[in-house]
Amino acid sequence: xxxxxxxxxxxxxxxxxxxxxxxxxxxxxxxxxxxxxxxxxxxxxxxxxxxxxxxxxxxxxxxxxxxxxxxxxxxxxxxxxxxxxxxxxxxxxxxxxxxxxxxxxxxxxxxxxxxxxxxxxxxxxxxxxxxxxxxxxxxxxxxxxxxxxxxxxxxxxxxxxxxxxxxxxxxxxxxxxxxxxxxxxxxxxxxxxxxxxxxxxxxxxxxxxxxxxxxxxxxxxxxxxxxxxxxxxxxxxxxxxxxxxxxxxxxxxxxxxxxxxxxxxxxxxxxxxxxxxxxxxxxxxxxxxxxxxxxxxxxxxxxxxxxxxxxxxxxxxxxxxxxxxxxxxxxxxxxxxxxxxxxxxxxxxxxxxxxxxxxxxxxxxxxxxxxxxxxxxxxxxxxxxxxxxxxxxxxxxxxxxxxxxxxxxxxxxxxxxxxxxxxxxxxxxxxxxxxxxxxxxxxxxxxxxxxxxxxxxxxxxxxxxxxxxxxxxxxxxxxxxxxxxxxxxxxxxxxxxxxxxxxxxxxxxxxxxxxxxxxxxxxxxxxxxxxxxxxxxxxxxxxxxxxxxxxxxxxxxxxxxxxxxxx
Ligand code: 9G3
Numbered sequence: 327x328x329x330x331x332x333x334x335x336x337x338x339x340x341x342x343x344x345x346x347x348x349x350x351x352x353x354x355x356x357x358x359x360x361x362x363x364x365x366x367x368x369x370x371x372x373x374x375x376x377x378x379x380x381x382x383x384x385x386x387x388x389x390x391x392x393x394x395x396x397x398x399x400x401x402x403x404x405x406x407x408x409x410x411x412x413x414x415x416x417x418x419x420x421x422x423x424x425x426x427x428x429x430x431x432x433x434x435x436x437x438x439x440x441x442x443x444x445x446x447x448x449x450x451x452x453x454x455x456x457x458x459x460x461x462x463x464x465x466x467x468x469x470x471x472x473x474x475x476x477x478x479x480x481x482x483x484x485x486x487x488x489x490x491x492x493x494x495x496x497x498x499x500x501x502x503x504x505x506x507x508x509x510x511x512x513x514x515x516x517x518x519x520x521x522x523x524x525x526x527x528x529x530x531x532x533x534x535x536x537x538x539x540x541x542x543x544x545x546x547x548x549x550x551x552x553x554x555x556x557x558x559x560x561x562x563x564x565x566x567x568x569x570x571x572x573x574x575x576x577x578x579x580x581x582x583x584x585x586x587x588x589x590x591x592x593x594x595x596x597x598x599x600x601x602x603x604x605x606x607x608x609x610x611x612x613x614x615x616x617x618x619x620x621x622x623x624x625x626x627x628x629x630x631x632x633x634x635x636x637x638x639x640x641x642x643x644x645x646x647x648x649x650x651x652x653x654x655x656x657x658x659x660x661x662x663x664x665x666x667x668x669x670x671x672x673x674x675x676x677x678x679x680x681x682x683x684x685x686x687x688x689x690x691x692x693x694x695x696x697x698x699x700x701x702x703x704x705x706x707x708x709x710x711x712x713x714x715x716x717x718x719x720x721x722x723x724x725x726x727x728x729x730x731x732x733x734x735x736x737x738x739x740x741x742x743x744x745x746x747x748x749x750x751x752x753x754x755x756x757x758x759x760x761x762x763x764x765x766x767x768x769x770x771x772x773x774x775x776x777x778x779x780x781x782x783x784x785x786x787x788x789x790x791x792x793x794x795x796x797x798x799x800x801x802x803x804x805x806x807x808x809x810x811x812x813x814x815x816x817x818x819x820x821x822x823x824x825x826x827x828x829x830x831x832x833x834x835x836x837x838x839x840x841x842x843x844x845x846x847x848x849x850x851x852x853x854x855x856x857x858x859x860x861x862x863x864x865x866x867x868x869x870x871x872x873x874x875x876x877x878x879x880x881x882x883x884x885x886x887x888x889x890x891x892x893x
Contacts (some may be wrong), residue, residue, distance in 0.1 A: 327827070327828050327829065328829050328831050329825050329829060329830040329831060329832055330372060330453055330826060330831050330832045332354075332828070333356070333369055333370050334369070334370065334371055334842075334846065335356045335369070336354060336355060336356050336763075336842050336845055337353060337356075338354075338356040339354075340354065340600060341353045341354070341496055344474065345472070345473065346473050346474075346476070346542045346624060346688065346776040346778070347542070347777065347778060347780055347781055348473070348474060348476060348542075348775070348777035348778040349473050349474030349476065349774070350473075350780075350783030351777055351781055351786055351845075352474055352475065352774065352777060352784060353474070354371065354372055354775075354785070355371065355786055355845050355846050355847070356369050356846075357369060357371050357372030357375065358372045358373075358474065358489075358772075360474075361497055363471055363475075363514070364468055364478045364479030364480070365479055365480050365716070366475050366478055366480070366770075370509075370793045371612050371846065372773070374589075374794035374795070375517065375574075375773050375776075375788070375792055376482065376769065376770065376773055376794070376819070377775055377794070378738050378791065378792040378794070379452065379514060379769055379772050379776075379792055380461050380482075380484075380769055382510055382513045382514060382791065382792070383461065383484045383510055384461070385766055386506045386509050386513075387459050387486065387506060387696060389483070389506070390457065390502045390503070391457065392457035392458065392486055392504050392838065393456070393458050393459070394458075394459055394460065394461075395440075395443075395458050395459070395460050395461065396460050396707070396881055397431070397433070397439045397440065397443075397460055397462065398439070399433045399462065399463050399464075399465070399666065399694040400422075400430050400431075400432060400433070401422065401431050401432075401433050401436075401438065401439055402428070402429075402430060403428060403429035403431055404429075404431055405438035405439060405729070405746070405778075406419075406431055406438055407596060408438070408745060408746050409437065409441075409742060409745045409746060410437045410439070410745060411765070412431070413799050415434070417467055417469075418434070418466050418468065419431055419432075419434055419466075419467070420432040420434075420466075420467050432465035433462070433464055433465060434465060434466045434683065435464065435483075435485060435764075436460070436462075436485055436487070437487065437762075437764060437768075438584075438736070438742065438746065439500070439743045440458055440487040441742045441743060441745075441746045441748050441762070442746055442786055443458075443571040443746055444456070444458070444487075444489055444724075444748050444760065445746055445748035448489065448748075448760075449550045449748065449750055449751060450750060450751055451750050451751065451752050451753055452506065452760075453750075454490060454491050454495075454760065455488060455490040455491070455495050455498075455499055456488070456489050456599045456751060457486055457487070457488040457489075457502075457503075458487055458489075459485065459487070459765075460484070460770060461482065461483075461709060462482070462483065462485070462487060463480055463481070463482055463483075464480070464482070464483045464485075465479060465480050466481075467479055467481060467499070469883025470889075473542070473544075473774070474774060475578075475770045475771065475773065475774050476542075476730065476771055476774045476775070477544070477735055478770070481768060481769075481770045481771060482768075482770040483768055483769060484766065484767040484769055484771040485761060485764065485766045485767075486764065486765040486766075487764050487765075488502065488503070488762060488763040488765070489743070489748065489760040489761070489762055489765070490760065490761045490762075490763075491750065491752065491759065491760070491761070492793075493757065493761060494738075495761065496737055496761045496762070498764050500735060500763050501765050502560060503735050503763065503765040504534065504735055507520070507536050507733050507735065507742060507765075507767070507798065508520070509870075510733075510767065511536055511538075511732065511772075512734065513791055514520055514772060514776055514789065514791070514792055515662055515723065515776060515779075515780060515789025515791065515792065515892055516538050516732070516772075516775060516776060516779060516812060517538065517539055517557050517814060518536050518537060518538045518729075518732065518823070519536075519537050519539065519547065519549070519727075519729070520534045520535070520536050520537075520556075521534065521535050521537055521547050521549070521557050521558055521681075521729075522534060522556070522557040522558070522561065522562075523535035523558045523560070523561065523731075523734065525629035526702050527779030530736040532708060532736075533734065533735065533736045533737065534734075534735050535558055535729075535731045535733065535734050536731070536732050536734070536735075536767075536782055537558075537694075537726070537730065537732070537777070538729055538730045538732050538772075538775040539727050539729050539779075540546060540728065540729070540730055540775070540778040540779055541728055541795065542730070542778060543659070543727075543728035543729040543730040543731075544728075544730065545558055545559075545560075545728065545729045545730070545731055545740050546558070546559045546724075546726055546727075546728055546729075547564075547726065547727045547728070547729045548562040548711045548724050548726060549724070549725060549727060550719065550721055550722040550723065550724060550725075551717075551722045551723050551724075551725050551737060552717070552721050552722030552723075553719050553721035553722050555717050555718060555719045555721070555818070556721075556773045557711075557718075557724070558865055559626075559710050559711055560626070560628045561629070561710040562710075562718065562724075563663070563705050563707055563711070563718045563737070564672075564709055564710075564711050564715060564718070565716065565717075565718040565720070566672070566673070566716060568672060568673050568676035569676060570678055570680075571677075571678040571679075573678050573679055574678075575678060575679060575693070575695045575698065576679050577691035578691055578692070578693050578694055578699050579691065579692050579693055580620060580684055580689055580690075580691055581596075581689065581690055581691070582688060582689060583595055583626060583688060583689060583690045584688045585688075586653070586656070586690070586865030587655070587656020587657065587746075588656065589605055589621045591640070591656075591746065592681060592690060593619075593621065595631050596681060596690075596692065599622070599674050600621035600622035601621060601622050601650075602621065602677065602679070602680045602681055603620070603658065603680065603681050604618050604620070604621065604660065604674055604677060604681065604694065604696075605618065605619050605620065605621050605623075605625070605680070606618055606658045606659050606660060606680035606682060606744070607619075607625055607641060607642075607806060608641070608642040608647050608650060608651060608655070608658060609630060609634075609639040609640065609641060609642060610639065610640060610641075610642045610648065610650075611634065611637045611638060611639035611640075611648050612637060613666070614642065614646075614665060614666050614667070614737055615630075615634065615639065615666070615667045615668070615669060616658070616660060616663060616666055616667065616668045616669075617630055617668075617669055617670070617708060618660055618668065618670035618671065618674045618682075618702065618794075619670070619671040619674065619679065619708060620671065620674055620709075621672040621707050623671060623673060623709040623710070623712070624709060624710040624712075625671075625708060625709060625710070626641075626708060626709055626710045627641070627711070629706070629708050630669075630706060631805050632709055632798045632889070633669060633704075633706040633707075633708060634831075645761075649683055650666065650858060651663070653683075653685055653686055653687050654687060656683065657683040657684060657685065657686060657687055657688065657689065657692075658683045658699040659683035659685055659690075659691065659703070660682060660686060661681035661682065661684065661691055661694070662684075662685055662699045663685060664778070665698075667703055668700065668701075668702045668703060668706055668707075669702055669703050669705075669706055669708070670696070670702045670705050670708070671705070671706065671707065671708040671709045672705045672706070673709065674696055674705070674709060675696055675705050676698070676700075677694075677695075677696055679693045679694070679695065679812070680691070680692075680693075680696070681695045682694050687796065692779045695800075703843030707709070711724055712724070713725055713726050713864055721854070730769070730771065730774075730775045730778065731771075731772055732767060732772045732775050733765075733766065733767045733768070734765075734766045735763070735765045735766075736763060736764050736765070737763050738761075738762040738763055738764050739761060739762065739839045740759045740760070740761060740762070741762070742762055743759045743760040743761070743762055744759055748760045748762075749757055751793065755811065764782065768776070773792075775804050776788075776789065776792060779848070780847075784845065785842035785845035785846065785847050786845065786846060786847025787842045787846060787847050787848045787849075787868050788849055788868070789849075790849050790889065793847070793848055793849050794826075794846075794848065795826045795827060795828040795848050796825045796826045796827065796831065796848070796849070796889045797820055797825050797826070797827045797828070797848065797850050797851070797852060797885070797889065798827075798843050798846065798848035798850070798851045798852070799813060799817055799820065799827050799828070799829045799830065799851075799852045799854070800813075800814055800830040800840075800843060800851060800852065800853045800854065801813035801814075801829070801830065801831055802836045802839065802853055802854060802855040802856075804831055804833050805833060805854070808858040808859045809854050810831075810856045811858075812854050812858040812861070812863075812878070813829070813831070813854040813858075814831075816852065816854065816878070816881075817829045819882075820852075820885075823882060825885070825889060827846060828846075831844065836855075843868075844868070848867055848868060848887050849867065849868050849869060849888075849889070850865065850866075850867060850868070850885070850888050851864075851865070851866040851867075851868065852864070852881070853865075853866065857875070859880040861877060861879070862875050862876070862877055862878070863875070863876055863878060863880075865877075865882065867888065
């Protein structure tokens, strides 16, 4: 492709609202442009990279025997009624009406559609297992889209759905996808980890997220420094045995604590360690629930939900706290709560002579002893794991890393096949419900994750397999007869050899061309410059900055080593 004709609107300056490297560089290198908040267009270079990632995904999915389909982005709301999810999702699920006033949703995911397809056309066990996948645009109306295509409202996902006759069959389908994902992200040149993840509202059991490790990742991964344990902190289990402190229980006291509401304020008021404080948080759901954690720990809302049987609960607002607890949040506690439900994290049980709110403005109780001064419905694992905690598998200590979720695999079971009636006749002619799994890859997000991990101060550094072109051929001074003739000849010859070549045939100054070349990040650059008359060119590797002079005659052989094998 001739760069003089190619739309690569590079930018010198960092766009103001782009906070992270991948967002800045994808704009500056002319890969994407924002069309609306959280909505992006892919320009030619960006589209080529997207296509390379899609091709890797397609090859590895097809290799597992999965079959590619394409489902509609717009879906009848009736299917989401049938699955019961139309109400479960709020404004994030984009809804619209057609000209006949019929209700539709814009596809945030496709469990309902795929299950309705299989329900209607797959009846016999002989046709199972089957794994159907698509690569398609999704819509999720994020409240706060940011970080470019990393968290956009419209994005490209590969979503696959497996249908099996037995649990063991699902385990095999799941493993096949898990292994394919490892191959896909390895081929994309990513440094990633598969971590245990929370199944969230999707309702599956086993589930793993594929996380790309970067500082800007929005997810926090807890991993062991001496075993393969790794989990999203949303569900990382805490496996600590707490020992009661040595001191003997004292008589409870009520103490005036004006303007002392936060854990820090209480801890400095009494000059006690936060571990002595019982932090109380009120949740609203079918009924209010008071949740207790130790003052130096962080409550994990997903664990609270899971401990309450998956009930939809959320933190109470200031008004709700006032109306239920008759005082403001800084003073609530588990004592004299006239019977509301109380659950606590295991660590609370070991507190001796602790401190908690007195459920009265301006007062706290001290010398509080759990099970003597208040009782709880039960003790559960309700806190976030912390760095330094013992690893739940008993091996080593927990450390944190930040990650970007680029893949997510779930064992769904019969949640959707039940709801939508996807059943099959087994070998005895008995009707059984299909057992499902679902498997997603954020294709556009993967591009951004690659940029996050593969860039330097001069721009992008594409891994060979996803680079928009194999070679960046630069005619350094196209006004010079020798240089323009040789670069034109090389352009023809290199294409003949099967390379994807971006040919910078512009009459820009050399400095501009080299800056753009570093920004665009194609792995191998061939500069046709002053030594063109001697049939010598400069070859530069973007990843190492290494520059070597090569005789034109030796170029084909040299390139075989430097550029990934052409298919
Ligand atoms: C929605 C909206 C947002 C959503 C969902 C539905 C996440 C939703 C979970 C999944 C599970 C898997 C198939 C591919 C892999 C992931 N956010 N999820 O179901 F309506 Cl607005 O998408 N789906």
